[in-house]
Structures are given as structure tokens and as C-alpha cells.
Amino acid sequence: MEQTNINKLLSKYFKHWPLFAIGTVTCLAAVFLYIRYWADTEYEVVSTILVKNKDIGQGTAKAESIKDLGLIKNYTDVEDEIGILRSTGLMEKVIADRSLNINYFIEGKVRDVEVYGKSVPIEILVDETATDLIYNLPIHIKFLNDTEFELETTVNDQSYKTQHTFGDLVTAPFGTFTVTAKENHEYIDNGKPLYFVIRDTDIIIDAFLKNLNVEQINKASNLLGIRFVSGNKEKGEAVVAGLIETYVDEMIKYENELAENTIKMIDNRLKLLSGEIEGVEKTVEEFKTKNDPSSVANNTQIYIAQANDYKKLITDYQTEINVINAIETYLLQGNSDVPIPAALSANDPSLTSMIEQYNATLLEKGQMSQSASSANPIIVNLDRTLNDLGKAILENARSAKNRLMIAQRNLQSNANKYQAQIAKIPSMERQLVDISRDKSTKESLYLYLLQKREEEVLSLAAPVSSTRIVSLPRANRYPVSPNKTALYLGGLLLGLFLPFSTVYAKELLNNKITSIEDLSNLISAPILGEIAKSKDGELISTEGNSRTPAAELFRLLCFNLEYLKKTDTNQTLLVTSTIQGEGKTYIASNLAITMASNGEKVVVLSFDLRMPRLMKSFDLSDTPGLTDFIIQKDLHSSDIIQKHPSIDNLYLIGSGMEINQVGRLMLSERIEVLMDSLKKDYDRIIIDTPPIGLISDAFALNAYIDGTIYVTRKNLTKNEHSKTIESIHKNGKLRNTMVLLNDTEAAQSYGYGVKTTI
Structure with a gap:
């Protein structure tokens, strides 16, 4: 009985097989025409890069040993790098450097085809500051000979047609630009009109960022996958390659600026220390000329050794205090637009983290300032953040300095015990010890700054970004849109569904006896x-x-x-x-x-x-x-x-x-x-x-x-x-x-x- 009912049900539809055939053929033909003449073919360009890690601080060997024990974890600012890659400022530079706001088309009978790269025989440089610039206006160009060309368009319902020479400045009612001929191109003039359109850069930026996807491939790694959808394979690869290149150039530029500022500050400090060390050495020389320090009791040597050990520790603390004083001096001088030199990083991890956060925020502000005014809410918010970070760094630096001074006083108290014993030695020996201690402190600070300067010079001499390209930008072989399989399958189903629904509705609405x-x-x-x-x-x-x-x-x-x-x-x-x-x-x-x-x-x-x-x-x-x-x-x-x-x-x-x-x-x-x-x-x-x-x-x-x-x-x-x-x-x-x-x-x-x- 069930088989009979199914046969009866199917027979109601089989007798309308011409309707199903017509519906299927019509829908599949519509899909073919849509793919052939209407749908925009889009390809996905894929690339992979490796970004660097930044640690919470760059402390001494002691801090490194603590970090090796797992007590301090590395901080990976991958999310920040993703934000930089997707920033409007970076994309604006990519568009400006490669003139991506100018699109070239070959006119077709049904639809126009965009061309790019070697398929374009000309290059156009547009003055985007001109007030009469008209966007989205098709401007046809016709080559008269190797040196001359003709422009033709319609502006405000009026025809515009002029002749120019390649390389001349063209001043037209729709803009000011220069057209130059490319020497190496693959363009073949087959009689189809060639025209170009000037797009609004802001709109192009929004469109590119909408088609751009940057994501972390694996949460445990620093690999970033870059995906960009474009209607032209060559153009899409150029956009991704330009994005990576601009990103690397900006990072190198930022790191070089930071290194140069650090070197300048260290040089100023070294000049002061050099003069102070020369003065101490001259004092030692004068002292030894006047006195003979060769005779010292054995016990006195022991006391002096113990006292010197404490003095050495006091000197180390003083070095750190001097570094913190330099940070305070740097911030109090009002250098709010210049990164804090990495050489001034103290041994305090929290202070180092704040300094790095301050520099990262300053970098972000610098990038935003390239595409936005100072009144922009984001820049105002970044200024407020920089101000707050500066205050926090000062507060943290003062707190760290107080702790160091307390520890220094404790050490000094212990040193005074031995100093009481040393007091019995001749005045000559005490003076010599004081002079030696002062000299040792200044020499330690001098060597520390000199080491930092050499590190910054080396980084400046080798301007290589730590960002590495793992896979070059490459477009997929097959387009991601339109999906022909899905469209044809949908067309087939629609071609069957429409007749089926028509017959079903007819049967449902039919109130008359039919069989x-x-x-x-x-x-x-x-x-x-x-x-x-x-x-x-x-x-x-x-x-x-x-x-x-x-x-x-x-x-x-x-x-x-x-x-x-x-x-x-x-x-x-x-x-x-x-x-x-x-x-x-x-x-x-x-x-x-x-x-x-x-x-x-x-x-x-x-x-x-x-x-x-x-x-x-x-x-x-x-x-x-x-x-x-x-x-x-x-x-x-x-x-x-x-x-x-x-x-x-x-x-x-x-x-x-x-x-x-x-x-x-x-x-x-x-x-x-x-x-x-x-x-x-x-x-x-x-x-x-x-x-x-x-x-x-x-x-x-x-x-x-x-x-x-x-x-x-x-x-x-x-x-x-x-x-x-x-x-x-x-x-x-x-x-x-x-x-x-x-x-x-x-x-x-x-x-x-x-x-x-x-």
C-alpha cells in the first residue's frame, strides 16, 4: 500500500516532466549567464609571516636566570602586531606607494575587465590635493602614437576630449595628473577601449581592510596568516606583498629611531662621566705624589677588604639609583614624543614592563598620527594613556629608588662597622680608599653605558627586522567566489523546486476532482x-x-x-x-x-x-x-x-x-x-x-x-x-x-x- 501511494504521489509530478525540464534548464542557464557575465570572480591571496617576541624586561643575568626557572614568562604581543597590520595608516601607505587607488579597465560588450601590473601600458600619478578631483569617473585613453595620447570622458553632461604628450602635466576639469608610458608591458591593443578610474583612497582603504584577514595560526606560536580577497590575482599579491614590506620598513624605522635617541643620551652621559673619571684619577695621582701608602697593617687589609665588599654592593645599588635618576630626568624634561631608551631599563621587571608599554603606546600614536589629526578621539585617548604611563613610571621609579636607598643605607651601616676599625689606619689610607671607591663607581657606570651604546650601535648598523616571511604571497589557483559547484547545485535544486512547488500549490489549491x-x-x-x-x-x-x-x-x-x-x-x-x-x-x-x-x-x-x-x-x-x-x-x-x-x-x-x-x-x-x-x-x-x-x-x-x-x-x-x-x-x-x-x-x-x- 505504501509503495502504491508513493507511485501515485510521484505520478502526479511525473506527468508534468516538461515543466521540470524547462525549469531545470532555465535555472542552470541563468546560473551560467550569472557566472559568465555578472558574478565577480575573486581569488584568495595567502601569506605567512613570523613576528618577534618581546620579553617583560631585559634585566641582568640574575633576571635571566629567574626567567629560565619559569618564574617570569615571555610576553608575545601578537595581537598588537595584528592590529598594526590591519591599521588604516599602514594600508594607506601601501595604496599610496603603489597607486592602488587608480583602477584600469578594458571595456567589454557585456562587462568590463580590470587589468593590473604588466597588463597596463601606462602609469598615472594623481594630485589628490586638487579640489576639482572627481572620483569614480571613467576616463578613456586612446594611444595616438608612441608619444601622444587622447583623453575622452563626460563631465557634467558635457563631452571632454583632449590630446596630450606622455609625461606632461594634465590639468582637466576632473583633476590634475600625469600619464607616463611603461616600457615593459604585456598590453595588446585589440581595439577594445581602455579607461581608468580614480577612486577615493578612504573608500579603497575600507574595502581592502574588509577583504583582509590577519590571524594567529596557532595560539602557541607567533606565526601570522594573512588572507586577502581580490578580483585580480596579481593585484591581490601586490597588496599583500606591499603590506608586509611596509610593515617591515615601519618596524625597522621605529627601532632605528629608538636606537638613535638612546645613543644620543648615552653619549651625553659618557661625556660627563669621562670628565668626572679624569678628575678622580688626577686626585689619585696628586694624593700618591704627596703620600706613601705602601705601609698598611695586616689586620687593616682584612678590614679594608670587608669594607670594600660592602662598598662594592653599595656601588651596585648606586648604579641602579643613577639609572633610575636618568629615567626620572628624561621624563621630567618633557620628552613625551620620544621613546624612552632601552638602555635605561632598570633591573626592576615591573618598571621595565611599563617602559616597554610606554614605547609601544608611543609607536601606536605615531602610526595613528600619520592618518588622523591630533583632535582625533583615539589620539587624545593615546595621549591620556601616555601621560598616565609617564606618571606611573615616575611613581614606580621613585618607589624603586627608595627601596634601593634603604638597602644601600643598611649596607652602609654594616660597612661603618668595619670602617670603625679602619679608622685606626692612617688618614692617608682612608683618603685613598675613598678616592678608589669613587673611581670604581664612576668606572662601573661608564662601562655599563659604554656597553649599552655598543649594543645600540650594532642594532643600528644592521637594520634587519626580526619579522620573517615564511611563505610569499600567492593567490589560489581556483577562485573562492563565485562557487560554481554550489551555484549549479543551487540552480538545479531551484529548477526542480519551482515546478514542484507550482504543481504542489496547484494541487493544494485545486478544489475539483481530477482523477x-x-x-x-x-x-x-x-x-x-x-x-x-x-x-x-x-x-x-x-x-x-x-x-x-x-x-x-x-x-x-x-x-x-x-x-x-x-x-x-x-x-x-x-x-x-x-x-x-x-x-x-x-x-x-x-x-x-x-x-x-x-x-x-x-x-x-x-x-x-x-x-x-x-x-x-x-x-x-x-x-x-x-x-x-x-x-x-x-x-x-x-x-x-x-x-x-x-x-x-x-x-x-x-x-x-x-x-x-x-x-x-x-x-x-x-x-x-x-x-x-x-x-x-x-x-x-x-x-x-x-x-x-x-x-x-x-x-x-x-x-x-x-x-x-x-x-x-x-x-x-x-x-x-x-x-x-x-x-x-x-x-x-x-x-x-x-x-x-x-x-x-x-x-x-x-x-x-x-x-x-x-
Whole structure:
């Protein structure tokens, strides 16, 4: 049963296969035309770079050893680098350096094609500061010879056409620019117009950043994946390559500026220390000239050694204090636009972290200042951050200095204990120790600064960025858009869905009977079968022995009538329908002809007294007829019966003269007299009655009939009419009601068009 239902369901759609074929072909053709002439082909350019790490501080060997133990973790500023790569300032430099705001097109019949790089024979330099610059204006260029060209466009509905020489400054109503010819290009002039369009840089920046994606490939690594979507492979690769190149150049520039500022500060400090060391050495020389320090007691040497150890520690703390003083001096001098030199990094990790954060924020401000004014909210916010960081660094530096001074005082207290013992040595020795200690402090600071200066000089002498290109920018072989597979699959599904939905909606909204299955589901009355359309368009079969498909249909119908009969004779048959136009007269006429051709004596009564059509089908007169017989009591049945002139055994009775009160005639006793007389003389009596849904005349004949042929018609009889048929069948209003479906498709029928459903 389930398989049968599926077959029935599919058959409803298979019969509309031309609609599905047309829908599929149309949608696939639409997809092809969309891909060919409308869709923008886009490729994805992919590249990978490795960015450097920055540690939280660059302390001494002690700090490095602590870091090796895992107590201090490295800080990877990958998110900052991603932000820099996606910044508008960086992208603006890429666009400006490569003139990416100027697009070149070759005009086509359906769509224009953008060209780039070697496919462009010219190079244009535009003065973007000009106030008369018009964006998005197609400007056609025509090469007259190797040195001259012609510009043509339309400005404010006025044609503009001028000739120029390559390299000359062109001043036009739409802008000022220079056009130069490229020496090495692959452009071939095939007669198609070449034109260029000047775009707004800000719009290009937004469009490029929208198509740019920079992400960390792995959270545990510093590899960054750069993806850029472009309609031109070469142009997309140029954008990504330019982005990486500009990024590296900016980082080298920033690092060089930081190194230069550090070297300047160290040089100033070294000059001061050099003078101080020379003064200390001169003092030592004068002291030794005047005194002889060669004689010192053994114990005194021990005390001096212990005191010197503490002095050495005090000197180390003093070095750190001097570095912190230099940081305070640097910030208090108001150098808010210059990075704090890395050489001044103290051994305090938190202070070092703040200094690095201060320099990073200053770098970000410098990049933003290239594309935004000082009144920009972001720059104002960065200034506020720099101010807060400066205050925090000063506060942290003072706190660190206080701690160092406290520790220094503690060491000094311990040193004083030994100093008391040393006090017994000659004044000469004490003076020499003081001078040596002062000299040692200054020399240590001098060597420290000299080492830092050499480090900065080396970094400046080798301007190589720590950023490394892992994979060069390369466009994918196949475009990412449009997705041809998805589009064709979608077109195929749409081509099937639209006809399916159309058929489904038609079936859903259809409230009329379309098949014998619909009848079977709606009524319980026996189904007599179905009659297909006559292929030659004939409504009446006029030859009793005809072997036409129409004649065969009604022969099979006669067989079904005998099979379904409930009386021995099934002599009197009433033919009716629900509404007009369902073919009851056509069925009654052809059924009578078929039975007469089978040798039965048949009489057909036109009891549709209001709109008689039976006699017209046979080209016979309606009078005298039934109304005449009922009204005129002296008439006999033989007076109103007409024999068909060409078909043997076929007799007809017309409706008679027209009267107004038909309903009263249907209750006349004369009908019973007529029916009794006809049953004696004829083998079959077929009664053509009015539609039951409009007039109730047929019910008055129920007492005289043996069976009822209830005619329905495909795509005309409504589903709600089945309630009338079901009521007549269940309540016995018409005897032995059998339902016939008329006007079906011949391809759906059995044999010549009658399909039994007994």
C-alpha cells in the first residue's frame, strides 16, 4: 500500500516532466549567464609571516636566570602586531606607494575587465590635493602614437576630449595628473577601449581592510596568516606583498629611531662621566705624589677588604639609583614624543614592563598620527594613556629608588662597622680608599653605558627586522567566489523546486476532482468507471457499428453497467449530474446509441424540461414530447416517440413544448402511465434529467428507475459536490447510484479510455 501511494504521489509530478525540464534548464542557464557575465570572480591571496617576541624586561643575568626557572614568562604581543597590520595608516601607505587607488579597465560588450601590473601600458600619478578631483569617473585613453595620447570622458553632461604628450602635466576639469608610458608591458591593443578610474583612497582603504584577514595560526606560536580577497590575482599579491614590506620598513624605522635617541643620551652621559673619571684619577695621582701608602697593617687589609665588599654592593645599588635618576630626568624634561631608551631599563621587571608599554603606546600614536589629526578621539585617548604611563613610571621609579636607598643605607651601616676599625689606619689610607671607591663607581657606570651604546650601535648598523616571511604571497589557483559547484547545485535544486512547488500549490489549491482516485476517496458509492476525451473531438457517435475509440468506450461502459446492476433487468437508467456542463446528455446519447447497436430496443427521454439539449444532438424536434403527453390526456405514448432515421432500435422522446411550471408536471400521474407503457415495448429506457445540484426534478423519477448513472467531470466537478453524491447514495434518493468520471485523459485510461474500478 505504501509503495502504491508513493507511485501515485510521484505520478502526479511525473506527468508534468516538461515543466521540470524547462525549469531545470532555465535555472542552470541563468546560473551560467550569472557566472559568465555578472558574478565577480575573486581569488584568495595567502601569506605567512613570523613576528618577534618581546620579553617583560631585559634585566641582568640574575633576571635571566629567574626567567629560565619559569618564574617570569615571555610576553608575545601578537595581537598588537595584528592590529598594526590591519591599521588604516599602514594600508594607506601601501595604496599610496603603489597607486592602488587608480583602477584600469578594458571595456567589454557585456562587462568590463580590470587589468593590473604588466597588463597596463601606462602609469598615472594623481594630485589628490586638487579640489576639482572627481572620483569614480571613467576616463578613456586612446594611444595616438608612441608619444601622444587622447583623453575622452563626460563631465557634467558635457563631452571632454583632449590630446596630450606622455609625461606632461594634465590639468582637466576632473583633476590634475600625469600619464607616463611603461616600457615593459604585456598590453595588446585589440581595439577594445581602455579607461581608468580614480577612486577615493578612504573608500579603497575600507574595502581592502574588509577583504583582509590577519590571524594567529596557532595560539602557541607567533606565526601570522594573512588572507586577502581580490578580483585580480596579481593585484591581490601586490597588496599583500606591499603590506608586509611596509610593515617591515615601519618596524625597522621605529627601532632605528629608538636606537638613535638612546645613543644620543648615552653619549651625553659618557661625556660627563669621562670628565668626572679624569678628575678622580688626577686626585689619585696628586694624593700618591704627596703620600706613601705602601705601609698598611695586616689586620687593616682584612678590614679594608670587608669594607670594600660592602662598598662594592653599595656601588651596585648606586648604579641602579643613577639609572633610575636618568629615567626620572628624561621624563621630567618633557620628552613625551620620544621613546624612552632601552638602555635605561632598570633591573626592576615591573618598571621595565611599563617602559616597554610606554614605547609601544608611543609607536601606536605615531602610526595613528600619520592618518588622523591630533583632535582625533583615539589620539587624545593615546595621549591620556601616555601621560598616565609617564606618571606611573615616575611613581614606580621613585618607589624603586627608595627601596634601593634603604638597602644601600643598611649596607652602609654594616660597612661603618668595619670602617670603625679602619679608622685606626692612617688618614692617608682612608683618603685613598675613598678616592678608589669613587673611581670604581664612576668606572662601573661608564662601562655599563659604554656597553649599552655598543649594543645600540650594532642594532643600528644592521637594520634587519626580526619579522620573517615564511611563505610569499600567492593567490589560489581556483577562485573562492563565485562557487560554481554550489551555484549549479543551487540552480538545479531551484529548477526542480519551482515546478514542484507550482504543481504542489496547484494541487493544494485545486478544489475539483481530477482523477478516479479522488472520487474513491470522497464517496462510498460504486465507481462505474471513467470516460476519456474523444481524440477527434466528436461529442456524439452517429454510427452504431462504429469501431472508433469513442464507440469502444461506451461498449465497455455497458459491460460495467451489467456487472454492477442490482436488478435482473436494469431496464430503466437515469442519467444526471450535479451541475450543468458535466456531460450527462453526452453520456446518455452515446450510451443509447451503443445499446441500440448491440441489438437492444432503446428509447431515450429528454426529461431536462427547462434546458433540453438531447434532441438537438440528433437533429430532431423536441415536440411533440413529454410536456405535451402530460398535459394532453388524449395523447398516447406512440404519439410522442420519434425513431432515429439512421440508427436501428433507437427511439427518442423530446421534452415537448415549453411551460413555466415544470415542477408540477414532474408529479403528474401521466409519467407513471408513460413509463409503464415504455417498459412493455422497450428493452432499455434512458432518462436524461436536469442537474440535481440546480433542480430536484430527477428525484421525482426515482420510483420508475432501476439504476442511476451520476456523471462527474474532471476539473469541473468540485470536491464539495461529493457530499451531494454521498447523501443521494446513502439515503437512497436515487436507486442504485453509480458514479462515472467524464473527460479524463486518454493516457490515464485502460484500453480506449474506460477504466473500470469495480
